[in-house]
Structure formats: structure tokens, C-alpha cells
Amino acid sequence: MTILVTNTNFLIVGGGIAGVSAAEAIHKVDPDADITLISDEPSLPYFRMSLTRYLAGEVARDQLDLHKQGWYLENHINIVVGVHVSDIDSHQKLVTLNDGRVFQYDKLILANGARPFVPPIAGKDLEGVMTLRSLEDAERIIRLYDHPANVVCIGGGLLGLEIAGAIARHGLRVTVLEALDWLLPRQLGREAAELLRQHIESMGISVVVPAKVTALVGGGKVEGVELAAQSPETNPAVCIPAELVLISAGVRPNLDLAKLAGIEVNRGVIVNEHMQTSDPDIYAAGDVCEFHGISYGLWVPAKKQGEVAGRHAAGLPADFAGDPPSAKLKVLGIDLFSIGQFTPTEEGDRLLAARKDDTYVGLLFRNGVLVGANLLGETGLDSRVKKAIDLKTNFSSVLTDSVTLEEIVAHLS
Secondary structure (H helix, E strand, O other), rough: OOEEEEEEEEEEEOOHHHHHHHHHHHHOOOOOEEEEEEEOOOOEEHHHHHEEEEEEHHOOHOOOOOHHHHHHHOOOOOEEEOOOOOOOOOOEEEEEEEEOOEEEEEEEOOOOOOEEOOOOOOOOOOOOOEOOOOHHHHHHHHHHOOOOEEEHHHHHHHHHHHHHHHHHHOEEEEEEEEOOOOOOOOOOHHHHHHHHHHHHHHOOOEEEEEEEEEEEEOOOOOOEEEEOEEEEOOOOOOEEEEEEEEEHHHEEOOOOOHHHOOOOOOEEEEEOOEEEOOOEEEEOOOEEEOOOOOOOOOHHHHHHHHHHHHHHHOOOOOOOOOOOOOOOOOOOOOOOOEEOOOOOOOOEEEEEEEEOOEEEEEEEEHHHEEEEEEOOOOOOOHHHHHHHHOOOOOOOOOOOOOOOHHHHHOOOO
């Protein structure tokens, strides 16, 4: 049987922000390049970071698309949706899809993202236990809004809190469970997290920290979430009613395609500063990749990585220098900005922090250099703080023993 092979200069696998950014970068460098973008989702690429805003009713479905169909046609990008890659032959530079189509590439960019991690909890396969990663997930959750009275969000990280805030807007009773000692443990210190918890509870959302989930219970459909006793005398085991459970316990990079291609992987696909893998004609970008031991799992670094991969694959110099981990909540009605380090861990670290009413500002200096911050409430400082961190600004000359946070803030340009 003769197999028809389609030749393409650049083959991109993945319809997230990293894949689309790579396509945009290639087209800017070479407007005549033949670009093919493959996505396993049935819809056009969309703003994944806006899915919780979609859940909240803040944006409509037609506002989610990164680009409309016409944009891909105008920019000579052949977009193929609703299919997945079944095989990669990196020696012959062939990629086979599950529908039998075969593409031969000059450069391949893997931007196939990550999948939700679901801990091995008893009852995790019950009906009504879900994760949020795709537009299809969001639409399934929205269809359930009229049915459950009680919703439990397992995980008090960024996504878990955004989901909780979005669902609570629809009048459902929501409880957030976080296994560690405070909310957003990867983004906030204890004091800032406590202020955030108070704000969330003022919205009518219950918060339990720390909370160890032992099982999800129900007869075919989930009916409750069992928690271990924190202290048998004062805080016995409980079962929280729940007809809908959303698990937000992080993600794991999709490494199956990288393994098919025979390229080096660790927790993610290992890349250099050009986003090249161990095969110089194969790049990786976004949630699937690992750069200097870091898998960012964030929108901004994924976009930058896609741009670098596309530009370098198209023949121009491009480097990814890393990005300070940063986060900004967008659903809970409170401004929250977290960047870099925020807890003193080394000799030479100094934390200046202040809480006033509904705001918190915490700035961490390492040997005089601003290396991280927690900002909660309407501080208006996020862009100034990020600039100082990006520039590695040294504040040693003003970091006297008696200096106040207000005085330091005045030096932020």
C-alpha cells in the first residue's frame, strides 16, 4: 500500500500558547514557510489560562480563541485539529497521525503540554470527580452547574482557587482543601496566605488547611470527601458532602511523543537555551519541556519558549534565559502578585514586609538584590517590582538596619 507523505518545513505538535507562539515566530522570520500545526483538541487553539474566567461567566466561548480560522489561512499555517500523533520516526523525520496521515518535517517542535495529575485516592474514578485542563473539561463542568449543591476543590494552588472562585459565583457551596499548611504554598508565605484565606472565606468559600484526603465516597456517583483526623481529640475525621469534586493537584508533562522520538527526558523534555532537545532538529516548548531543571507550567514562560523555538528553528539567533516564576490571580476579586523567592532560606536574605487593612507587601532581598515578592491587594507595585527583579537591582546602599518598607518602595522606579 502506498502511503501519501505530506512535506512541511515546520511541524508543530500542540495547540497551546507555546505551539501557536512558535508558529507566529516562524511566520515572522519566513512568511513563505510551510507550517503545519497539529492539535489533539477538536477546537481551534484557545486561551487556556482563561478557562476559569469562562467557568465564572466572565468571558463567552467566542472570546477564548487565540486566533480565528481566517488568521491561520492568511498566515499560511495549516492547522489540523482533533487528531493525535501515533508515531515519530526521528531518523526519517516522519510523524504519523492516528488517522493514517504522515508528515515529513525539516524541523519538529513538540509543544504537546501536560496532563492533570490525579493522586491515587480511593474513589477517584467515581462519576462527578473531574479535573480542569481543556475547553471540553470546562464545558462538562458548566453543564453540571444546575445539579450539585456542594462542590469540593482538592488543591489550594492557583488553579484550585481560581476554580473555586469561578464556581462560587454561580451560587454553589464550595470548599477548598489544601494538604499543606497554607494556601498557595508555592507562591505565598504564611502571612500573605492567611490574608488571602480570610478574603476567600468572606466570599462564602470554606477553606480547610491542612487537609489530608483519605477517600472519595459514593455509590457510583461521588457523594463526599473523607478527611483524615488532624487530632483525634480536637479534630476528628470528617466527611464533607460533595456532588462535584474538582482535583487540582498539579500537572505532569506529556513525555510519550518525546520517548517515541528517542530524545532525552527527565521530568520534562530536556532543552537548551535555544529550546533544542538532544536531537537538534527537534525542539520542545511550554509545559512539556524542562529548562535547567525547571518545568515552568506557566503561560508567560511557555509563550517565550515557543517564540524562541520558532525563531531559532527558522534560522535566526534566539535564546531563552529563564524567567522568574510569577503568578497573578484573576478570578477571586483580589489582586495577587507573586514572583521569585519569597521566604528567607540563605544567609544574606532579608525580608521586609508589612500588612495594612486588606493589603500585604513582602519584598525579599538576597545580598542586597531584590529576588522576590508577595503583593496582595491593590498595591500598584507589581510592574515596578518585576522590573527591579529582571534588572537584578541592588538595594544595598539603602538597606540599612532601620530602613522601612515604605522607604524601599520609594526607590522602586
